[in-house]
Amino acid sequence: MAPSAPVALRLQGLTKRFGEAVAVDDVSLTLARGEMLALLGENGAGKTTLMNMLFGRYAPDAGRVRVADCEGVLRDLPPGQPQAALAAGVGMVHQHFALAENLTGFENILLGAEPLFALRRGRRAARARLEALMARTGLAAPLDEPAARLGVGERQRIEILKALWCDARILVLDEPTAVLAPQEAEALFMLLRGMARDGLSVIFISHKLPEVLGHADRIAVLRGGRLVGVRAAAEADAASLSALMMGAEPPPAPKAGPGRPGAPALRLVAARVDHAEPRRRLAPCSLTVRRGEIVGVAGVSGSGQAALAALASGLARPDAGSVELFGAQVARFTAAAFVAAGVGRIPEDRHREGVVGAMSAAENLVIERLDAPEVSRGGFLRRGAIAAAAARVLKAHDVRGPGPAAPARLMSGGNIQKLILARVLEAGPRLILANQPTRGLDVGAAAAVSARLIAARDGGAGVLLISEDLDEVLALSDRVVTMHAGRLTEAGAPAELDRGRLGRMMTGDDMGAGMAAGAGAAA
Amino acid sequence: MIRIEPRAAPAVGVARAAPLLAALAALALAAIPLSLAGADVAAAYALMAQGAAGSLFALSETLTRATPLILTGLAAAVAFRAKLWNIGAEGQLYLGALAAVAVGTGAVAAPVWLLAPMVMAAGAAAGGLAMAGPAWLKARLGVDEVVTTLLMNFVILLFVQMMLEGPLQDPMGMGWPQSEPVVAEAELPKLLDRMRLHAGLIVGLVAAALMHVLLSRTTAGFRIRAVGENPDAARHAGVPVGRVMVGVGALSGALAGLAGAGEVAGLKGYLTADISPGFGYAGVVVAMLAGLSPLGVVAAALFVAAVFVGADSMSRALGVSSYLADLIVAMALICVLVGGFLARFRVRLA
Known part of the structure; x- marks a missing residue:
């Protein structure tokens, strides 16, 4: 993107803490009009937290968000107000789509954008405008099917249309390709590139190096909440990016x-x-x-x-x-x-099906074989044996966290997965x-x-x-x-x-x- | 501006202290309606304390009042731990009382020493059956147990009234809708001479201890907690969620049924349709005040009973309405809920 393009968004010194942990630490970024910026980083690097501050989901502890209005003048966004972000032209497509399953694609797009109480809703005009938008951007999606019946790619396009429908000039996509097949991902980036040419600014979050290198104009790398580098995609390569991302050789x-x-x-x-x-x-x-x-x-x-x-x-x-x-x-x-x-089972959703979050790590380790002699005797839990086994297993499988007696939900996702794996393998x-x-x-x-x-x-x-x-x-x-x-x-x-x-x-x-x-x- | 943020980890200290602080806060807040009613606040509190625990008689009355509350509180606490929302302890209590009367009025020939235990067992069985049904419907068909158990209360109460005006009516009762008294051998022994306190209290305390052991030390309790905290994960791990639900329901109903049987066999001697002034519903409050802990239920039941007995006595002396007791208990519940909220969230003035 030409450096002379007007600035669409400026993040200045954004910081967000959760208790002791600093999720985002003094991040400043600029986004030009019509630019595609990739936000690259490992899980927990602060990518989503940063975007949630941009979108007003979180109020930053320090720093400010400035968005260009229609005349190109940068204006401060009030912190912590998604409505203000929407009004300023920031649209966000979350990783887990937020569509009402029982409403059609059309109704989902209008949801929230039309007045709650109105004599005439002007749906016919809205429909015509929406079809024009679809033709202009090439975002094709079935409008009259309930969202529940749509495929993942179609849902995603509905979400993007919804953001554009609210006149988004800046579109943020959180891991947009995580649920897409390779061709669908290619097609999505083609569409985004087309819209960027028409002046839309795009930020997409990713941890996949090839798509970042192939489709972004610039790449911002986050590590441990800090912005560790911004590279032009044309001058970057996979090895240097991954070293930046992890702070060491992978x-x-x-x-x-x-x-x-x-x-x-x-x-x-x-x-x-x-x-x-x-x-x-x-x-x-x-x-x-x-x-x-x-x-x-x-x-x-x-x-x-x-x-x-x-x-x-x-x-x-x-x-x-x-x-x-x-x-x-x-x-x-x-x-x-x-x-x-x-049969050892590692469930798809580790938080919902894998562990009982309120119960301790030790209890979660034995939940599948409560009647085994090393776990219980005559219906009574052998609490000492359970605790001793848990300490040993957690150590052997390198499961880190607040300890075997603490609730499993206090552990990170990676450690919960290791806990489930330990339970599976120990059997x-x-x-x-x-x-x-x-x-x-x-x-x-x-x-x-x-x-x-x-x-x-x-x-x-x-x-x-x-x-x-x-x-x-x-x-x-x-x-x-x-x-x-x-x-x-x-x-x-x-x-x-x-x-x-x-x-x-x-x-x-x-x-x-x-x-x-x-x-x-x-x- | 006030901002509310989730805490990274729940504040354990706040969570532990919440019930005690809530009780104190509720008592303090009660000063407002007391002074509005024109009473001398200090004197009113003194009278309440005296009425609840100022004499052996007062203590006996408080403990007598706490006895059914311990059992209905346990009924709610055990069910709620499995996220089975049993709001029907009132009905289960009445059904337990009805079964106690049916067995205790001499319908069954049994050795004398076995009569009182049989009366209690009949109450437990009747209450357990009354709750096993809604629990089965929930586990099998997903029927909302809040609706079924709540509505069953009215069905059961009307059924009891029908029995009291029909087959079970005391022929010597001069037409009053009340049952025959249970035979003397079926009565629970009194614990204190010339006082109303009866062995139902022992039953309640033993039940609380057993529930504590069940929930914290046994595989069955483990399964109950797992089903309550995350039924999806429990099912995935091979816990038979439906069977656990029905089992917990039967247990919960049995505890409420014991409360009813205890009131008949320990206190009243016969059954009327107003034997419970809402012990079943109060059990829900007791369980919440106790944070669903079985041992906490004993303390919470004592607190609620003391407030009611003390407020009764205070209102007789000062002419303040005894509805104040309901107010204090309700405020204590709200304070506990606020305390639980504060344990999970941090409130910041920004």
Whole structure:
């Protein structure tokens, strides 16, 4: 972007503390009109906190936010008032979309923008204006479907339209590609670039180096709440950015040697799950996970992974077909029965399903096997034994936090995940279901979790890895299957896979090839 | 401007001290309506203290009043720990009392020494059944237990009235809607000579101790807490959430049923439709004041009972309405809720 472009936004010395912790420390940034700025940093670097101050969600402890008005004059935003940020032309698309599920796309866009009480709502005029906006920006999204029925990419476009509808001149996107397939992400950036050419200023948060290098004009790197560098994308490279981001050389990615597939651990035979919600349905699926191998399931979020995970963890029974564990057909689909059979489960949402936050780390470690002799005797908890085991396990798995007796919710997300992993591995599982095992973890914690999974595989456990992170699937898996619209398609070994074709399989554009390979999946 | 911010970690000190401070704050705040009513505030407090604990008789009355409150408070506390909102302790208490009368008036032939325990067991069983139903409906069909348990109170009370004017009416009762008295052998022993205090208090204290052990030391209590704090995680970890719900419901109802049986067998001797002045609902307040801790329930029940007995006595002496007791208890509850809020949030003047 030409340096002469007028300034759209200026952040000056923004600081935000939460108790003792400084989340954002004296950050100053300038954004030009029509510029695309990437905000790069690990989890916990302060990216989202910074943007929440811009958007008025948090009031900064120090510093100010100045936004250019229509005439280009910089004006101070009052702190802590999202309404003022909206009025000044700042729009935000959150990582977790905030659409009302029962309203249509059109109603969602108008929600909050039209007066609460009015004789005439002028919906026809609004519709025409919105269609003009869609034509101008190229943001196509179905307007008359309830949001619940929309795919992730469509929801995201509705969110962007909603921001633009409120005349946003500055658009902030929090991890916009986290839920998109590679092509969808490309298409999104094309659209954003087009809008930037028309004068929209864009800030997008990311921790993926390639997309930052490929699509931003400038890259601002945050580490530990401080702005450690701003680079023009044309002059930056992946190595220097990642060194900036982590403050050191990145830890080597865990390298998996080849697995040694043994006897089948999990077999789905034409297993089908019916559900009212399409995103939780499973078409008749066949899949075998052998002991000593990692089978990675690649797919865009909401393609049926939830149904597959529920089947493999004993939380749902198939409506047709069968599930076999270690060669025996499963009759009782309960979590307890699966745990007893030797299945370790890492749930997708570690806070909601993984731990009871109000209970202690020690209690969360034993919650799956309360009746085991080392946990209880005659219905009474052996509190001393539980505490001693917890101290040992937390140390062995490098779980850090306020200690085994403190509530689990006081631990960071990465440590909660390590706690869940410790619970799984200590039980000596023969099959591990790892659903989004490293989502939201920083590089160090993610590497630790991945290494443990590989070690468990080498120790003879079968691993079913479900992940929306294609890089993770390719790095860890011995075999990859893709998932789209509730269907599983065998893709092959990661070394032989072409990312473009894999991406097409994940979006259902490669059904012919998928079907042909699918015959192999049933074997 | 006042700003409210979440604390990174809940303030443990504030949370621990909240109930005690709330009780004191409520008593202090009661000075306002007292002086508005034209009473000498200092004298009123002195009379209240004397009325609640100033003599052996006063103490006995306070403890007698606390007895059903301990049990209904435990009923609410245990259920609430599993996030099972049992608002029906009042109805379960009446059903327990009805069962106690049915068994205790001589309908069942049993050894004399077994009669009183049987009366109590019948009360517990009736109350437990009354709550197991709503808990099952919630676990199985997702029926809101607040609605079912609350409405069951009225159904049960009308049923009890029907029984008291029909099959269970005392033929010697001169047409009053009351039951026959339970036989003397079925009565709970009195604890003090010529006082109303009865062995129901022992039942309440033992129940509180048992609930404490259950919740903190056993696998069943572990499951109850897990279901209450995060049912999704509990289910994922293999806890049978539905069965735990029904079990907790039965336990909670049984405790409320014990309260009713105790009032019949320990205090009144027979059943009328006004045997409980809202002990079931007050149990909810007691449980909240106690922070849902079983041992705390004993203290909270004593506090509420002392306020009511003391205020009764004070109002007789000063002519101030005894509704003041309701006011103090209500304010104490609000103060506890505010205290819980302050433990989680920090209020800043900016």
